[in-house]
Amino acid sequence: MHQNQKNKHVTSAKNIARGDHIPVLLDAVLSYLAPREGDSYLDLTAGYGGHAKGILERTLQPDQAVLVDRDQNAINYLGKAFKGQPVEIIHKDFLTASQELAASGKRFNLILADIGVSSPHLNTASRGFSINLDGPLDMRMDQRQDLNAETIVNSYDEAQLAELIRSYGEERRARAIARAIVANRPVATTGQLAHIVASVQPRGGKIHPATRTFQALRIAVNSELEQLKLAMPIWIDLLEVGGRLAVISFHSLEDRIVKQALLEVSGNRYDAQLELLTKHPVTGNDEEVVSNPRARSAKLRAAAKINNQKERRD
Numbered sequence: 001m002h003q004n005q006k007n008k009h010v011t012s013a014k015n016i017a018r019g020d021h022i023p024v025l026l027d028a029v030l031s032y033l034a035p036r037e038g039d040s041y042l043d044l045t046a047g048y049g050g051h052a053k054g055i056l057e058r059t060l061q062p063d064q065a066v067l068v069d070r071d072q073n074a075i076n077y078l079g080k081a082f083k084g085q086p087v088e089i090i091h092k093d094f095l096t097a098s099q100e101l102a103a104s105g106k107r108f109n110l111i112l113a114d115i116g117v118s119s120p121h122l123n124t125a126s127r128g129f130s131i132n133l134d135g136p137l138d139m140r141m142d143q144r145q146d147l148n149a150e151t152i153v154n155s156y157d158e159a160q161l162a163e164l165i166r167s168y169g170e171e172r173r174a175r176a177i178a179r180a181i182v183a184n185r186p187v188a189t190t191g192q193l194a195h196i197v198a199s200v201q202p203r204g205g206k207i208h209p210a211t212r213t214f215q216a217l218r219i220a221v222n223s224e225l226e227q228l229k230l231a232m233p234i235w236i237d238l239l240e241v242g243g244r245l246a247v248i249s250f251h252s253l254e255d256r257i258v259k260q261a262l263l264e265v266s267g268n269r270y271d272a273q274l275e276l277l278t279k280h281p282v283t284g285n286d287e288e289v290v291s292n293p294r295a296r297s298a299k300l301r302a303a304a305k306i307n308n309q310k311e312r313r314d
């Protein structure tokens with residue numbers, strides 16, 4: 001099932017992972033990665049193991065299965081969920097982990113990155129990601145990191161804040177929001193921040209008025225775009241010839257990076273490394289979006305590594 005397959009997919013109830021994180025586009029991931037017995041697998045954002053479980057059920061005893069996450073809670077969960085199985089669990093950001101795997105000469109048949117936050121991030125007030133739950137202004141995916149959202153909100157000057165909110169949040173009212181934040185400092189909680197941002201936004205609209213500001217802060221705290229931009233070429237290097245890469249992103253800034261990185265090394269060129277399996281990003285259908293709100297903005301792109309003769313696995 002490749003380029004001309006239907007671009008809508010559903011995660012059926014029987015596939016839903018345990019815990020409160022439901023993997024998005026699971027059926028699509030399985031059909032594009034097409035795991036086979038013995039395939040090696042690298043999951044760069046293993047989270048609560050939903051995708052990994054589906055894939056490892058199909059690869060059975062791979063010679064290598066590596067699960068990466070930067071969040072301590074996810075790592076604890078993965079340790080329990082995959083106890084006794086031949087998987088290596090790495091508690092690092094995916095850029096560092098990918099660099100180290102590449103330096104040690106590792107190659108994989110299947111690579112998945114399902115980037116962004118998990119449901120436990122959004123549903124736990126103390127992690128500070130949620131607009132709707134009042135908690136500290138944290139937003140760190142990696143609890144060992146020093147920089148958090150509170151530091152940015154309370155120490156950046158107005159121009160820096162406006163630029164951050166404009167560029168990472170694609171927020172048109174970034175300057176007014178930055179001005180309001182600076183006028184109301186110190187800001188300690190997500191609830192205070194959401195209230196300040198809402199106070200300078202027009203009423204109404206389909207999304208919470210602070211959504212874009214929260215997105216911008218989260219991206220900055222976790223260096224999300226830099227991580228993705230630098231890691232994409234390494235993931236392509238880490239693929240075996242015939243191997244497949246799938247990346248799920250959740251907003252246009254990420255999807256643009258993924259698309260660009262795949263296009264740069266594919267197409268009708270003598271040195272192409274990839275064949276694109278998705279001409280357009282794959283999205284969830286209505287059923288999946290209703291059962292899993294995170295699927296609303298998920299976009300999946302996939303590619304297969306080719307050799308110079310442009311052969312690839314069927």
Ligand SMILES: C[S@@+](CC[C@H](N)C(=O)[O-])C[C@H]1O[C@@H](n2cnc3c(N)ncnc32)[C@H](O)[C@@H]1O
Nearest residue numbers: 023045047048049050051069070071093094114
């Ligand atoms: C959308 S969740 C992944 C869920 C997973 N696919 C599943 O089925 O449970 C994203 C996960 O990636 C992790 N993450 C995001 N960016 C990361 C990065 N740069 N390095 C390592 N982990 C990252 C987050 O901590 C989170 O656990």
